[in-house]
């Protein structure tokens with residue numbers, strides 16, 4: 233989908249399509265909608281980043297809290313968003329041994345107890361060894377350090393912004409962040425085109 237199409241989307245379609253670019257935080261998409269028209273992909277990406285960066289620390293922590301635990305009850309109970317399920321299963325979170333699952337659960341609880349928000353990692357860029365190692369290491373960070381680390385963590389990846397919106401020919405793929413990193417647009421464009429014009 234190109235930027236002209238994105239810019240022309242009515243509010244409802246804009247939020248229906250891009251509302252989960254930051255996991256379960258459609259308010260971010262609803263807020264940046266008023267920034268249309270976006271000159272290019274980078275401008276849309278920047279608007280999302282700037283909204284998150286402008287949040288008070290409590291707001292940033294709220295965005296972090298909207299993310300499901302890795303290998304948590306949402307995965308076990310089948311209540312993850314489709315995108316989170318793809319990400320977590322892609323990192324092997326559904327294929328842990330019972331010892332690994334117990335360790336992830338314990339470390340997740342310890343992490344949340346210390347920081348007040350869940351451990352966040354870009355599962356798409358990780359495997360279960362990376363998840364276990366980072367969870368074990370990062371739980372010892374200072375709070376402010378870890379909050380910044382979590383916010384900057386390459387996107388906990390639903391439909392990536394780059395997957396929904398085609399960068400211009402000269403544009404670089406978006407930086408990672410809490411929203412989903414670039415994917416190949418072709419892989420979803422036809423279906424999105426169908427969904428928008430169904």
Ligand SMILES: NC(=O)N[C@H]1NC(=O)NC1=O
Nearest residue numbers: 316319352353355388389
């Ligand atoms: N806790 C956490 O990182 N969850 C997210 N990460 C990711 O890539 N998908 C998720 O569900």
